[in-house]
Each structure stands twice: as structure tokens, then as C-alpha cells.
Amino acid sequence: MTAEQTLLKLENLSVAFAVSGTEIGSHRRFRAVDDVTIDVAHSEVLGLVGESGSGKTTLAKALLRLYRPNAGRILYRGVDLASLGERALKPYRRDMQMVFQDPLSSFNPRHTVFEALAIPLRLHRICPRSEIPERVAETLKRVGLSPSLKDRYPHELSGGQLQRVAIGRALTLSPSLLVADEAVSKLDVSVRAQILNLLKDLRESLGLSILFITHDLHVARYLCDRVGVMYFGKLVEVGETDQVFAASRHPYTRALLGTLEEELSGQRLEETIAPPSATGCRYASRCPYRVERCATAHPPMEVVENGHAVACYRWRELPW
Amino acid sequence: MSGGPAEPVLEVRDLRTRFRSRGGSIEVVRGVDLTVAPAEMLGLIGESGSGKTVTGLSILRLLPDNAETTNTTLRFKGQDLDSLGEEQFRALRGRRLAMIFQNPVGAFNPAKRIDWHLREIIRRRTGQDARWSELARDALVAVGIPQPDRVLRLYPHQVSGGMAQRILIAMVLALEPDLIVADEPTTNLDNIVERQILALFRKLQSRLNAAFIFITHDMSVAAALCDRIAVMYAGQIVEVGPAHEIFEAPRHPYTQGLIATATALKQKAPRLKEIKGELPNLASPPPGCLFAPRCPQAMPQCQEREPPVHGEASHLVRCHLEAQA
Numbered sequence: 001m002t003a004e005q006t007l008l009k010l011e012n013l014s015v016a017f018a019v020s021g022t023e024i025g026s027h028r029r030f031r032a033v034d035d036v037t038i039d040v041a042h043s044e045v046l047g048l049v050g051e052s053g054s055g056k057t058t059l060a061k062a063l064l065r066l067y068r069p070n071a072g073r074i075l076y077r078g079v080d081l082a083s084l085g086e087r088a089l090k091p092y093r094r095d096m097q098m099v100f101q102d103p104l105s106s107f108n109p110r111h112t113v114f115e116a117l118a119i120p121l122r123l124h125r126i127c128p129r130s131e132i133p134e135r136v137a138e139t140l141k142r143v144g145l146s147p148s149l150k151d152r153y154p155h156e157l158s159g160g161q162l163q164r165v166a167i168g169r170a171l172t173l174s175p176s177l178l179v180a181d182e183a184v185s186k187l188d189v190s191v192r193a194q195i196l197n198l199l200k201d202l203r204e205s206l207g208l209s210i211l212f213i214t215h216d217l218h219v220a221r222y223l224c225d226r227v228g229v230m231y232f233g234k235l236v237e238v239g240e241t242d243q244v245f246a247a248s249r250h251p252y253t254r255a256l257l258g259t260l261e262e263e264l265s266g267q268r269l270e271e272t273i274a275p276p277s278a279t280g281c282r283y284a285s286r287c288p289y290r291v292e293r294c295a296t297a298h299p300p301m302e303v304v305e306n307g308h309a310v311a312c313y314r315w316r317e318l319p320w
Numbered sequence: 321m322s323g324g325p326a327e328p329v330l331e332v333r334d335l336r337t338r339f340r341s342r343g344g345s346i347e348v349v350r351g352v353d354l355t356v357a358p359a360e361m362l363g364l365i366g367e368s369g370s371g372k373t374v375t376g377l378s379i380l381r382l383l384p385d386n387a388e389t390t391n392t393t394l395r396f397k398g399q400d401l402d403s404l405g406e407e408q409f410r411a412l413r414g415r416r417l418a419m420i421f422q423n424p425v426g427a428f429n430p431a432k433r434i435d436w437h438l439r440e441i442i443r444r445r446t447g448q449d450a451r452w453s454e455l456a457r458d459a460l461v462a463v464g465i466p467q468p469d470r471v472l473r474l475y476p477h478q479v480s481g482g483m484a485q486r487i488l489i490a491m492v493l494a495l496e497p498d499l500i501v502a503d504e505p506t507t508n509l510d511n512i513v514e515r516q517i518l519a520l521f522r523k524l525q526s527r528l529n530a531a532f533i534f535i536t537h538d539m540s541v542a543a544a545l546c547d548r549i550a551v552m553y554a555g556q557i558v559e560v561g562p563a564h565e566i567f568e569a570p571r572h573p574y575t576q577g578l579i580a581t582a583t584a585l586k587q588k589a590p591r592l593k594e595i596k597g598e599l600p601n602l603a604s605p606p607p608g609c610l611f612a613p614r615c616p617q618a619m620p621q622c623q624e625r626e627p628p629v630h631g632e633a634s635h636l637v638r639c640h641l642e643a644q645a
Contacts (some may be wrong), residue, residue: 051510052481158598159368188367188537190595193581197592215510218585222592255512260544263519271463271512273483 005077006178007209008063009039013060013072013082015055034233035072037132037301045203045210047224047241049217049256054230056213056251060179063211064096065089073178076177090141097170101182103162107154113140114150120172135172143168144198151227160191167198171206181213198222201249209210217256221245226307231283232276239308251318252283281313289318329499329531330356330379333393337371337378340386346602348431349372349389350555354533361525361532361562363542365578366552369599372535375552376501380419381409389502397498409565418497422504424484428476434487435472441494457492462527463520478502481514489520496528503535518545538643539582543567551575554600554610561635571637609640 005203012253022177033055038045048056062069065081074190100106107116116204117136121127126136137147143164154162163183169192180199184192200223203210220227221241229250237250248254255271276283280295281287287294293313301309312318337349343451349371356362362444364372378389394401396417401409412534421427428437437458453472460468464487480568485505492500502521506514522545525532536542542549550560551572570576580593597614600606606613612622622640630642 051512160598189539189578189581191598193594194596195586195591197594200591217511221588222585258512258515259516260515260541263515264522264544271516273466273516277556 005043006039007039007042008078008211009073009075010059010063011037011073011075012060012125013037013062013068013074014070015058016070031233031258033062033069036230036233036235037072037226038235040211042176042209043203043207044193044226045212045224047220048211048213048230049215049220049227050230051215053232055233056230057181059230060098060181060211060213064093064098064179066313072185094173095175096145096177096179097173098179098181098207099163099166099170101185103159103166103186105152106166107162109154111153112150113152113154113157116165117150117169117172120169124173125175128238139168139171140165140170140200142171144194158191160189160194163187163195164198166204167195171202174206175208177211179211179213183212183217185214185216192219197274199223199312217245229256234282234311235301236283237308237310239304243305243308247308249308249315249318249320250283250303250312251289252285255286256318262267279316281311289314323521325552326353326358327398328395328432329360329397330354331393331395331534332379334393335389336377337374337383337387337389340388348555348602349378350602352552352557354557354560356531356533358498358531359525359529360548361522361534361546363546363549364533364552365491365537365539365542366533367537367550367599370552371555372501372552376419376503376535378534380413380417380501382413416498417493418495418500420485420488420492420500420502420608422507424481424488424604425476426503427488427523428484430476432475434474434476434479435470437487438472438491438494439540441491445495452613455494459494460487462493463490463524464488464516465490466573482509482517485509485513485517486520489517489524493528497530499531499533500528501533501535502537504537505534506541507536521545539567539578540586551578554602554605556638557636558611558638559636561631564633564644571631571635571642572611572639573617573641574611577616609638 013033013036014031016029016031018027019030020027036059050056058067061067063074069082072090076092081089114136118132130223136150137233140147140149145161145164145171184195187195196219199210202208212223224241226239227234227241227244229252231252237244237248237253244253248257271286271288276282281298284290284294289297299311299313301311332352332354335349335352336347338347339343352375364375366372371390377383377396435456438459439452442452442455456472457468460471465471465486479487488492493505506517509517517542530573534546548561549563549566550557551574553574559566559575566575567579571580575597581595584592595614600613608623608625609627612618617620619640627640629636633639
């Protein structure tokens with residue numbers, strides 16, 4: 001990817017939290033995101049998949065500077081956001097918007113849909129006040145809702161309608177990057193399809209870049225151009241969607257892709273139930289293919305082929 | 321499986337549940353019939369708001385105060401449940417009837433360790449305390465928990481969601497109930513753990529010989545796990561039949577839509593099939609078929625008359641299209 005095509009590049013990003021240790025008053029650092037390098041091109045949908053606790057959400061919040069990273073750079077259009085102060089960040093905040101998992105809790109219950117959509121316009125002085133009603137109506141239409149819903153309160157809308165409003169709210173500021181954190185996970189299958197189709201349409205009509213966080217690989221495969229797989233703070237595999245799904249190399253990606261049918265018929269090598277390893281490869285404690293070497297250090301990312309990289313010592317010799 | 325040789329564990333006839341609110345009352349379960357045989361796993365599927373959870377709660381008398389069930393016949397192993405008073409029913413629930421909820425952590429007493437929970441269960445089943453620790457350990461091992469002795473000493477908040485659900489399943493295993501209602505037991509879990517837990521359910525079912533009602537919104541999960549599937553829409557069962565028939569040859573347009581959306585994601589379709597629109601407002605339900613406003617195959621009569629139930633006993637469909645076939 002050339003520099004021109006890159007909208008966002010995370011370089012060796014780490015985010016750590018202090019967690020209380022076993023002794024009273026003691027602390028240890030927990031690396032929620034550990035040395036992750038990944039980029040997003042203009043108009044690209046990058047999927048970030050992994051289980052809860054893998055650091056996907058922390059990574060997203062750090063790149064929006066809702067958390068301050070401990071190390072590494074967040075290069076957005078070539079500018080390192082990690083080092084900027086609040087005032088200098090404001091124009092970038094407008095350019096990067098987020099949609100959350102639970103639509104109901106991401107709205108003020110005492111604001112109508114109109115208020116929710118008008119506030120960002122006022123805050124960033126996007127248009128004269130007189131134009132706000134027109135803008136709000138346009139936004140609602142763009143996400144497939146009737147403008148007549150503007151006077152409703154969040155609790156008066158269904159989950160699917162509300163998630164549409166959330167997407168509309170994120171788009172009112174015409175961002176270049178949309179971060180969608182499990183934006184369809186709480187929705188029913190039928191509504192999920194509606195929202196996924198909407199995101200796909202918006203990406204095509206607006207040329208949006210989307211960082212799409214999900215634990216559902218089928219959803220990622222449908223929507224994303226490229227996919228990164230995270231495990232316990234580490235990026236373990238990244239590549240074009242087809243590379244990751246049809247030719248995945250990492251045992252964890254393989255495990256994620258397994259099906260219930262395989263599980264029921266006992267065709268799969270069983271994963272161990274174990275917490276992540278503290279030393280060596282994070283996945284080693286659960287990996288059915290681990291060898292002694294895996295306990296030494298977390299493996300570095302190695303290029304499998306153009307654009308496809310994996311962090312596993314044994315990727316060349318595994319049985320697939 | 322109705323009409324099979326074994327006496328059904330549970331028979332539900334015309335279950336109706338209403339919720340009272342300021343503006344009046346809404347019937348959210350609108351005449352549900354269900355039969356579950358011993359060792360059978362019945363999948364109850366539908367989107368949120370379709371009434372599947374309320375159906376489960378109604379059967380176990382766990383409804384909130386502003387809800388009531390009317391005009392219903394509930395039979396458990398031939399016994400009429402309606403004739404039971406609160407006290408008698410409570411003795412049955414938690415012993416012969418069990419429920420597994422979506423949020424496993426909420427099902428534990430946070431102030432007590434895991435061993436206390438299992439001990440309670442074992443005491444309830446056997447009526448005594450002897451050998452409880454041995455039985456508790458066995459139950460944990462049976463659900464794939466390594467180091468059961470360590471886990472027994474933990475508090476509920478010290479275990480992960482997947483582990484909590486495993487422990488809950490171990491508790492059900494130790495209880496050996498006759499009927500288990502599992503309400504979206506894996507929805508909050510990551511997919512590797514979800515798969516492991518679902519496989520565990522299958523194992524558990526064959527071991528206990530219990531009847532299972534498995535509530536889920538995921539058609540592919542139901543198809544892989546269940547013997548029969550009942551599809552709920554707007555408080556009614558719109559189709560019920562053997563899982564493979566429902567999945568391979570769905571007859572109700574709503575079932576067809578659910579399966580199309582579920583499988584399109586897996587086949588990387590260029591565009592996902594949607595079921596347009598939303599559930600009807602049951603405070604003022606539309607006339608005729610409740611699915612008609614969203615149905616791609618709706619005919620004029622669908623807006624006028626409620627469709628009757630068609631088909632044979634093993635596979636029933638509530639749709640006007642069946643009359644034409």
C-alpha cells in the first residue's frame with residue numbers, strides 16, 4: 001500500500017492498564033493492546049476480529065484517542081495523533097466517528113432523535129441553524145428511516161431503527177473513517193442483514209473507510225476487504241478477506257472458523273480451556289499444535305504472501 | 321413427535337400471556353401449542369420480541385408481576401400444572417424443571433463460592449449431604465473443566481463467562497431435571513466457546529434423557545442442535561417440524577426468510593437477503609396474518625383472514641399459501 005492510499009496507520013501501538021495485583025495496594029500492568037501494527041486505506045473496510053478481551057475495542061478507542069496509548073504511533077493522514085493535545089485533536093475527532101454495540105445506551109434517553117442528530121451539527125458549526133432541520137431529515141433518509149421519526153425518543157424505536165439513527169449521527173459530520181464496534185452483534189438476524197447492507201451501501205456511496213470490529217467471522221467476511229485477527233492484545237493474522245478465510249495460517253484463526261457441525265461430530269482437534277499464556281506465544285496455552293519453542297517468546301509477524309501475514313512459529317508446517 | 325409412543329414430558333395447549341401496562345394490555349404470546357418428548361431437543365426460534373422468552377418464562381411461572389397467563393393447559397408428565405399451588409409448583413421448579421439463562425453470572429449467588437452452589441443442588445436432588453464433593457467434582461469434569469478442585473473454591477465473579485456457563489450446565493447435570501428450558505444460553509459468548517458449550521448441551525442431553533426447550537434466534541444453531549424446530553413470530557408458532565425438514569425445506573415465508581439471511585452470510589452472497597420491515601405492534605395487531613405486512617408472497621386474503629394451521633401432525637404451517645399447494 002502506498003502512502004497516498006493509507007488513511008490510518010497504527011505503528012507498534014500498545015495500550016496498558018494498571019490492574020490491582022494479588023497483594024493489597026500492588027499493581028501490575030495489563031497490556032490490552034500489545035505492539036500492534038496495522039493500516040486502513042481510503043475507502044477500505046478493515047475488519048478486526050477476536051473474542052472478548054482480545055483488545056479490539058481498546059484498540060479502537062485508542063485510535064480515537066479516547067484512551068491514551070502507552071507506546072506507538074497513530075498516523076492519521078500522516079499526522080501522529082498519539083502526540084496531539086485535545087485542542088489540536090478536535091478536527092480529527094470530527095473526521096473519525098464511532099458506532100457502538102448497544103444503540104439504546106449510546107443515546108441520551110431524554111433527547112429526541114432530532115436532538116441527537118442536531119447536536120453534532122451545532123457543536124462543530126457545520127451549517128447555519130436554519131438549515132439544521134433539513135440536514136436532519138436528509139440524514140434520516142440516508143439511513144433508510146422516515147423523517148417523521150425525528151420527534152421520537154430512543155426508547156420508542158426498535159433496536160434496528162436506533163442503530164440506523166446511530167449510524168446517521170456518525171455520518172452527520174461527513175467523517176472519513178467510521179469505527180463500528182460490534183455494531184450488529186446485538187441485533188436479530190433479519191435486522192442485522194438490513195444494517196450490514198446499509199453499511200455496504202454507505203461505504204460505496206460515500207467512499208467511507210470503516211474499521212469494523214466484530215467477533216462474528218461471517219459478518220466480517222461479508223463486509224470487509226481486509227481482516228485482522230486479534231488474540232489477547234496481539235495481532236496474530238492479517239490479510240485480504242479471502243486470504244484470511246480461505247487460506248488462514250494461524251491455528252487460532254482456524255479455530256475461529258470451525259463450525260458447530262465439526263464440533264458435534266468431533267472432527268476438530270480440541271482446544272484446551274486455559275487462560276492466555278503470559279510468556280511466549282499468547283495462544284500457546286490453548287493451541288493444539290504447540291511445541292516447546294512456543295513458550296519462549298511471542299512469535300513475530302511473518303509475511304505469508306503479499307498482504308498476508310501471520311504470527312506463528314509453525315505456520316509453514318501446520319497440516320493445512 | 322406428538323403421537324409417539326413415549327408420554328410427552330411437556331404439553332402446552334393454547335398458551336396465552338398478556339402484559340398489563342398503563343395504556344391497557346398486550347397479548348405477547350398468542351395461543352402457543354408445544355409438545356416435548358423425553359430426550360428431545362426442541363428449538364424455539366424467532367427474533368427478539370417474538371415471544372419466545374415469554375413462552376419459556378410462562379411455562380416455568382417466572383413471569384413478572386405485570387404479566388399473566390390465561391386459558392392455558394400445561395401438562396408435565398401427564399400432571400396438570402395449573403392445579404398446582406405456588407408452593408407445590410416451586411417444589412417442582414428447581415428440581416424437575418430447570419432454566420438456563422442468557423447471562424450465566426446472574427444465575428449465581430455472588431456471595432457464595434461455586435462449591436456452595438453445587439452442594440445446594442446435590443442436596444436438593446439426593447436429599448442428603450454425603451459424597452457431595454465427589455459428585456460436584458464429577459459434574460465439573462463432565463463439562464470439561466480442568467482442575468475442578470480449584471474452580472470449586474472460586475467465587476462466581478472470578479470465572480469467565482464461558483466458564484460460568486459451563487458451571488451452570490454442571491449444576492443442571494447434578495440436578496438431573498426432566499425438563500430444561502435454555503434461553504439463548506450462548507448468545508453472550510465468543511464463537512469458539514459458544515461452539516464448545518453447544519456441543520456440551522448435546523452431550524448433556526443424551527446423558528440426562530431430559531426434554532430440552534432451546535430458545536435461540538440463530539437458525540443455524542437450532543438446525544445443528546435440535547431434533548425439532550418451532551418458529552415463532554409475533555407470539556404465534558408459524559411453523560413446527562423436524563429440524564432437517566425446517567432447514568432444508570422451510571414452508572412458511574418467514575422461516576424461509578430467516579434461513580436465507582442465516583445462510584447468505586455463510587455463503588458470502590454479494591448482498592444479504594433481508595426480511596424487510598419490523599415486527600407488528602401487538603397493541604394494535606394488523607388484521608389477518610401478522611406476518612403479511614413483511615411477507616414477500618402476501619396475497620389479498622392474507623390481510624383479511626388469519627391463516628389456519630395446515631399440514632400433518634409432524635409438520636405444521638400457519639400460512640394461507642399451504643391451502644393452495
